[in-house]
Amino acid sequence: MSAAGRAAALGIPHVLLEKTDHLSDTIYKYQKGKHVMATPNQLILRSDHEFDAGKREQILEKWVGRTDELKINVKYNAEVKAIRGTGPAIPGSVQKIVMRRRGKPDEVQEIQRHEPPYEIELTSGETIIAETVILAIGTQGNPTLVTAPGGDLPHVTYQLDDPTEVLDEHIVVVGVGDAGIENARGLAEDPAQRNVVSILNRKPKSTNVRESFANAKEPNAKALIEDDAEGKLTIRYESEIKQVEEGWVTLSTRDGEERIKCDRVIARIGSAPPRTFVEQCGIEFTSDDRQAYPTLSPVFESTAPGIFVIGALAGYPLIKHCMNQGYDVVEFINGNTELKPADEPLLVETFAGLPHNKSVEDWLAHLKANVSILHDMSTLQLREFMLDSDMRAYAAGETIFEKSAPGSSLFAIVEGSVSVRIDKNDPTKTVTIPQGSIFGEVGLISGRRRSATVVAAEQTICVEISRNAALKLMSQVPPAKREIERISTERQLLQMFGSGLTAEDLSEVMATAKFKTIPAGTEIITEGDRGKNIFVIRSGSMTVEKNIGGKPVFLSYLPAGSYVGEMALIDDLPRSATVRAAIKSDVIELDGEAFQRVLQAKPALFASARKEMEVRRRTNEMIESRKENFSTIVQLYSEQADFLVSQGIGEATDVLLIDETLCVGCDNCEKACADSHDGLSRLDREAGLTFAHLHVPTSCRHCEHPHCMADCPPNALHRGPDGEVSIDETCIGCGNCQRNCPYGVIRMDARPPKKPSLLAWMFLGKGPGPGEASKLWRKKNSQGDQVKKAIKCDMCTGIEGGPSCVRACPTGAAIRVSPDVFLSVTNMVDEG
Amino acid sequence: MATNLSSGALQAGREFRTDHESFLQHRSFRWLKLSSLLMLVCIAAYFLIDVEPRPNGGTWVGYTLGTIGAGLIVWLSLLGFRKRAITEGGWSLKAWTSAHVYLGLSLIVIATLHTGFQLGWNVHTLAYALMMLVIVSGIVGIWFYSTIPAELSLNRREMTQRQMLEGLKALDRQLNEAAQPLPRDQADTVLAALGDSPFSAGFWRRTFNYYPGCKTTRAIAVFDDVPASDKDAKRVQRLLMRRKGQLERIRRHMKLKALLESWLFVHVPATLALIAALAAHIVSVFFYW
Structure with missing residues (x-):
C-alpha cells in the first residue's frame, strides 16, 4: 500500500492487487479495538500514508482515506495465482526448487527464468502485465481449504472476526488447533447468543489430551473439553466433513455418515506458507532453512529481475519498516539511486563519537572490509544490521567484559586487537584475538554468561552485535554462519580443555568434528558400548544415567558447554553410563582416536582430564556402594529428576520450585509478585505439576534458549544482566511469546490502576488489599485505554533483594534453583 | 561424566539461590539459639540479682524484663505488616517467621519472670493470660504448619x-x-x-x-x-x-x-486484645505509681 501510494504520488502507472475486499488485511483481522503499536520508535516513517500508534479502527480509517486521496488504483478481490516472465528466457538462470517429501527422496523441480514484463495470473482467470512486481505478501500464507464437495460455498469461511456478532447459528468448526478451539469457544461462550457449535476432531477421543489435541495448547484443549462436558458445544471425534450444502453438512464419522444442520463452516486447518508460491515466481531463498528469507539485492530486488520483495516476507515484520520499504522500493524503481534510507539519522548516531570522523557510508565500507563475518553482506543488509548493533571504542587496557558477566552479544573487532584472560588468577596469561575476528560468541550460542574476561590490547574499535541481529546474520548470510561456527567450536574446545592447548594442536580433532542436532530423549552414549568419541554440548542439556540393580539412576545433569565421553578414552573401558538429551540439543562429535593423540601429546591435558575422571568415578562408586541402604531414596530421586527434566528444568537457568511439605498455601508468593510488578502476578502457585512433594508452579524457567524470544517483532524480549528473560516496554502486545511458551507462563493483560496504600487498606478498608486485585476491581477503577501487553517473570530485576516470591515465603517452601546445582545426585542423596 | 567449566556463571552476579530449609531450621536454628541465650540471660538476672523486697514487676529487673517483653510483643505483631508490605531490600519473610516463632516462645520465660509469679484478678494478669493464649495458639500453629502441608500434599495426590x-x-x-x-x-x-x-x-x-x-x-x-x-x-x-x-x-x-x-482465628484477635490489655497494663502501672 505504501509502495502504491508512492507510485501514485510519482505518477507511475500501477495497480495494487488486494486479495480481499479491503485494504491492510493483517491489521483488518486484528480483534476489534486492538491497540496497534508503532515500533521502533526511533525510526522515522517515510511514506505517503500516515502511521502512528493507535486503535485498529483509527489506523484503518486514516489509511483508507489517504488511499482515496492519492487516487491509488486498487484492485480488490484479486488473488494472485502465478507470476511468469513473458520476455525471452534468461540464459543460465534456472530456479531449482527442492520439494521435501516425507519418507521419499526429495524432488527437484527446475524453472527457467524469463525476463520481464511479467504476466500476473489471478485466481479469477484475469491476467495483468507488469514491468516490475513488488511482493509484499507477508508470511501468513493461505489457509488450507476445505476440499470436500461444496467447500467453495460462501458460508465456508476461514476466519472469524468477532464471535460475539454471530447469533442464532448452527456452526461447524473444523480443526482443533488453537485457532479452531478459540473460535469454537468464543462462539459458544455466551448462551444468550444461542449458537449451536460443533467442532470436528479427526482424532479419536482419548483420556490423554495431548493425543486427541496434538496441535493445541493443553489449557486450550482442556477448556474445550470442559465446555463440551458442560454442554456448551459438542466435540465430534473421528469426524471429517464429507459434503457441504446450503444449511447442512454431511460428516463422515466412525459410525458412518451423519447430516447435521449448519449455517456456517469455519475451517481452521492450518495454512501453507507462501514459500512455494514465491519460489514458483523464480525467487530464490538463502537456504533450505524454514526461517530463510528470499535472496535480495540492496534495493530489495529478488533473483527474478524486476520482482521486488519487501515486508515480513523479506524479514522485516514491523509495520513501519514495511511502509518505509514500500516507499523506498518505488523510489529505486523510479531511478532514484541517491535516496538515503530512512535509517540514516539512526546510523549517524551509531557512528557518532568514534575516532576518524568518517561518514556513515565510509564506516559501512570500512566494516565490510575489515570484519570477516561481514564481508558477504550487501550494503542494505549491513545497514539494517547496524541498526541492531553498537559501535564501541576502547582504550588500551580497558576491560570489555568480565568473566561471568551476563551478556549474549557478539563482538567483532574492526580495529585493534583484544586479549582474553584464560586464567582468572593470573592476568598475564592471555590469548590475543586479532583484528577482523570475533569474540563473545559463546554467549551467542548457549545464552549463558561470559566465560572469560576480555581486555582491549590496544586502541580498539568493536561492533557489538545483539544476539538477535547475530542470529539473523547467521540465517541470512551462510558464509558468516560457517565462520562463526568454526571460530566458536574451536574456541569452545580450547577453553574447555585448557592446559595450554593451541588452535594448531586441535586442528586434527577439528577436522573430524561433526555437528549434530539430537532430539530430546535420544541417547548419545549408551552404557556398556565400546564407543570412544567425545561429545561437546553446544546448546541444550543432557542427563547422565547409570543402570543400577536393573533401574536407571540419575547421576548428573550436563549443561551446555560441557563435554562428555572422555572416560572411555582414558581408561579404555566400555561406557560407564548412558547420556541422553534432556531437550533438543546441539552437540559436536569428536573422533576419539584423534583426541587420544592430542592427549598423548599433551601430558598436562591428560593429567587434568584424569583428575576430572577420578571425581566422577568416585560419585559412581558412592552411588554403587550406597545402593543397598539408599536404593529407595536413589530411585525416588531418580524419578524426581526425570520429572523435573520433563517439566522443562532441563532448559531452565533459574526455576521456582515449591516444597509441598512446607507450603501452607498462603499464596503470599503470588501476592508479593503482584505487588512488586504493577499489581499483576506472574506466577500461578497452585497450577503446575507435582512429584514427590516437589511442585513446579506455573512460572518462568528462564530457559537457556527462550522459546518466547524466538519470534518477537519489536525485539522486546531480552536476557538481562542476571540471566533473566524479560520484556521491555516496546512490547506491541501481539501475543507471539505467549503462544510460543510451552510452559504457559506468559500472560497478556493491561496494567491495572494504582491501589490505595497498605495502611489505607488495613485501617480504612480502602482498595482490594495486597496481591492482584480482582478483575472486577481493575475494570471498575481503570482509567483510559486498556492496552494489553505481555507480562512474565523478570526475576525481579532491578528490585533490591531479589525475587519477591522467595523473599515473601513465610515457611521456606519457595526456593529458586539452577538445574545443574539442584539436579546432582549428591545433592539429592544428601537431601534425602 | 562431565566437566563444567562454563557454568562459573552460577557463582557470580546477584546470588538468589535459596537454602532449602524450613523456617524452623532457618540458618541452622539461628533464632532458636539467640532466643535461648536471651532466656538464659533473663533467668540468670532473675535469680542472681537480689532485689528488695522480692522479685516483682516494679523492681528495676522487673522493669527491664517488662520493657523487653513489651518491645517483643510489639515487634512480633508487626509480622502482619511485614508479610504484606512487599518492599525492596534483603529481608526474607522466612527469617522473620523464624524469629517470630523463637522470640515469641521466649516470651513465656521473660513475661513470667516479669510477673515475679504474682498473679491475681486484675488487668495485669489479663494481659499475661492473653499473651499466654496467643503463645499457645501460636504453638498450635507451628505444629499445624509443620505437619499439615505434607498431609495436604499427600491427600491432593498431585491434583490442584x-x-x-x-x-x-x-x-x-x-x-x-x-x-x-x-x-x-x-x-x-x-x-x-x-x-x-x-x-x-x-x-x-x-x-x-x-x-x-x-x-x-x-x-x-x-x-x-x-x-x-x-x-x-x-x-x-x-x-x-x-x-x-x-x-x-x-x-x-x-x-x-x-x-x-483455624489457629489464626484465635492468634490474631487475641493479639489485638493483648495489645489493648498491654496498653492498659502499662498506663495503669504508671498512673498508680
Missing part, C-alpha cells in the same frame, strides 16, 4: 483444588445420565446426593470433617438391597461410591486447609 472439583463435576455428570433409567424413588436419592455440594458445610463441619447427613452415603445405602441383576442400579451405586471417595478427598482437603487457618 480445581482439578479435584472438576473430577467431582465429571462424576456428577455421569451419575446424572446413569440415573436416567432408574425408577423415581431411586433417581430422587441420586439427585439429592448430586445436590450435596462440598461447600455447603460450615466452618465446624469442615474443620472436624463431620458430615452426619451425607446424602451420598445415604444414597449408596439405598442401593444395597437392590439385586445384583439390576445392572443400571448397581452401576449408579458404583458411581456413587466413587463420588463418595472424591467427596471425602475434597472434604479432607478442606479440613486440612481449615486447620491451617
Whole structure:
C-alpha cells in the first residue's frame, strides 16, 4: 500500500492487487479495538500514508482515506495465482526448487527464468502485465481449504472476526488447533447468543489430551473439553466433513455418515506458507532453512529481475519498516539511486563519537572490509544490521567484559586487537584475538554468561552485535554462519580443555568434528558400548544415567558447554553410563582416536582430564556402594529428576520450585509478585505439576534458549544482566511469546490502576488489599485505554533483594534453583 | 561424566539461590539459639540479682524484663505488616517467621519472670493470660504448619483444588445420565446426593470433617438391597461410591486447609486484645505509681 501510494504520488502507472475486499488485511483481522503499536520508535516513517500508534479502527480509517486521496488504483478481490516472465528466457538462470517429501527422496523441480514484463495470473482467470512486481505478501500464507464437495460455498469461511456478532447459528468448526478451539469457544461462550457449535476432531477421543489435541495448547484443549462436558458445544471425534450444502453438512464419522444442520463452516486447518508460491515466481531463498528469507539485492530486488520483495516476507515484520520499504522500493524503481534510507539519522548516531570522523557510508565500507563475518553482506543488509548493533571504542587496557558477566552479544573487532584472560588468577596469561575476528560468541550460542574476561590490547574499535541481529546474520548470510561456527567450536574446545592447548594442536580433532542436532530423549552414549568419541554440548542439556540393580539412576545433569565421553578414552573401558538429551540439543562429535593423540601429546591435558575422571568415578562408586541402604531414596530421586527434566528444568537457568511439605498455601508468593510488578502476578502457585512433594508452579524457567524470544517483532524480549528473560516496554502486545511458551507462563493483560496504600487498606478498608486485585476491581477503577501487553517473570530485576516470591515465603517452601546445582545426585542423596 | 567449566556463571552476579530449609531450621536454628541465650540471660538476672523486697514487676529487673517483653510483643505483631508490605531490600519473610516463632516462645520465660509469679484478678494478669493464649495458639500453629502441608500434599495426590472439583463435576455428570433409567424413588436419592455440594458445610463441619447427613452415603445405602441383576442400579451405586471417595478427598482437603487457618482465628484477635490489655497494663502501672 505504501509502495502504491508512492507510485501514485510519482505518477507511475500501477495497480495494487488486494486479495480481499479491503485494504491492510493483517491489521483488518486484528480483534476489534486492538491497540496497534508503532515500533521502533526511533525510526522515522517515510511514506505517503500516515502511521502512528493507535486503535485498529483509527489506523484503518486514516489509511483508507489517504488511499482515496492519492487516487491509488486498487484492485480488490484479486488473488494472485502465478507470476511468469513473458520476455525471452534468461540464459543460465534456472530456479531449482527442492520439494521435501516425507519418507521419499526429495524432488527437484527446475524453472527457467524469463525476463520481464511479467504476466500476473489471478485466481479469477484475469491476467495483468507488469514491468516490475513488488511482493509484499507477508508470511501468513493461505489457509488450507476445505476440499470436500461444496467447500467453495460462501458460508465456508476461514476466519472469524468477532464471535460475539454471530447469533442464532448452527456452526461447524473444523480443526482443533488453537485457532479452531478459540473460535469454537468464543462462539459458544455466551448462551444468550444461542449458537449451536460443533467442532470436528479427526482424532479419536482419548483420556490423554495431548493425543486427541496434538496441535493445541493443553489449557486450550482442556477448556474445550470442559465446555463440551458442560454442554456448551459438542466435540465430534473421528469426524471429517464429507459434503457441504446450503444449511447442512454431511460428516463422515466412525459410525458412518451423519447430516447435521449448519449455517456456517469455519475451517481452521492450518495454512501453507507462501514459500512455494514465491519460489514458483523464480525467487530464490538463502537456504533450505524454514526461517530463510528470499535472496535480495540492496534495493530489495529478488533473483527474478524486476520482482521486488519487501515486508515480513523479506524479514522485516514491523509495520513501519514495511511502509518505509514500500516507499523506498518505488523510489529505486523510479531511478532514484541517491535516496538515503530512512535509517540514516539512526546510523549517524551509531557512528557518532568514534575516532576518524568518517561518514556513515565510509564506516559501512570500512566494516565490510575489515570484519570477516561481514564481508558477504550487501550494503542494505549491513545497514539494517547496524541498526541492531553498537559501535564501541576502547582504550588500551580497558576491560570489555568480565568473566561471568551476563551478556549474549557478539563482538567483532574492526580495529585493534583484544586479549582474553584464560586464567582468572593470573592476568598475564592471555590469548590475543586479532583484528577482523570475533569474540563473545559463546554467549551467542548457549545464552549463558561470559566465560572469560576480555581486555582491549590496544586502541580498539568493536561492533557489538545483539544476539538477535547475530542470529539473523547467521540465517541470512551462510558464509558468516560457517565462520562463526568454526571460530566458536574451536574456541569452545580450547577453553574447555585448557592446559595450554593451541588452535594448531586441535586442528586434527577439528577436522573430524561433526555437528549434530539430537532430539530430546535420544541417547548419545549408551552404557556398556565400546564407543570412544567425545561429545561437546553446544546448546541444550543432557542427563547422565547409570543402570543400577536393573533401574536407571540419575547421576548428573550436563549443561551446555560441557563435554562428555572422555572416560572411555582414558581408561579404555566400555561406557560407564548412558547420556541422553534432556531437550533438543546441539552437540559436536569428536573422533576419539584423534583426541587420544592430542592427549598423548599433551601430558598436562591428560593429567587434568584424569583428575576430572577420578571425581566422577568416585560419585559412581558412592552411588554403587550406597545402593543397598539408599536404593529407595536413589530411585525416588531418580524419578524426581526425570520429572523435573520433563517439566522443562532441563532448559531452565533459574526455576521456582515449591516444597509441598512446607507450603501452607498462603499464596503470599503470588501476592508479593503482584505487588512488586504493577499489581499483576506472574506466577500461578497452585497450577503446575507435582512429584514427590516437589511442585513446579506455573512460572518462568528462564530457559537457556527462550522459546518466547524466538519470534518477537519489536525485539522486546531480552536476557538481562542476571540471566533473566524479560520484556521491555516496546512490547506491541501481539501475543507471539505467549503462544510460543510451552510452559504457559506468559500472560497478556493491561496494567491495572494504582491501589490505595497498605495502611489505607488495613485501617480504612480502602482498595482490594495486597496481591492482584480482582478483575472486577481493575475494570471498575481503570482509567483510559486498556492496552494489553505481555507480562512474565523478570526475576525481579532491578528490585533490591531479589525475587519477591522467595523473599515473601513465610515457611521456606519457595526456593529458586539452577538445574545443574539442584539436579546432582549428591545433592539429592544428601537431601534425602 | 562431565566437566563444567562454563557454568562459573552460577557463582557470580546477584546470588538468589535459596537454602532449602524450613523456617524452623532457618540458618541452622539461628533464632532458636539467640532466643535461648536471651532466656538464659533473663533467668540468670532473675535469680542472681537480689532485689528488695522480692522479685516483682516494679523492681528495676522487673522493669527491664517488662520493657523487653513489651518491645517483643510489639515487634512480633508487626509480622502482619511485614508479610504484606512487599518492599525492596534483603529481608526474607522466612527469617522473620523464624524469629517470630523463637522470640515469641521466649516470651513465656521473660513475661513470667516479669510477673515475679504474682498473679491475681486484675488487668495485669489479663494481659499475661492473653499473651499466654496467643503463645499457645501460636504453638498450635507451628505444629499445624509443620505437619499439615505434607498431609495436604499427600491427600491432593498431585491434583490442584480445581482439578479435584472438576473430577467431582465429571462424576456428577455421569451419575446424572446413569440415573436416567432408574425408577423415581431411586433417581430422587441420586439427585439429592448430586445436590450435596462440598461447600455447603460450615466452618465446624469442615474443620472436624463431620458430615452426619451425607446424602451420598445415604444414597449408596439405598442401593444395597437392590439385586445384583439390576445392572443400571448397581452401576449408579458404583458411581456413587466413587463420588463418595472424591467427596471425602475434597472434604479432607478442606479440613486440612481449615486447620491451617483455624489457629489464626484465635492468634490474631487475641493479639489485638493483648495489645489493648498491654496498653492498659502499662498506663495503669504508671498512673498508680
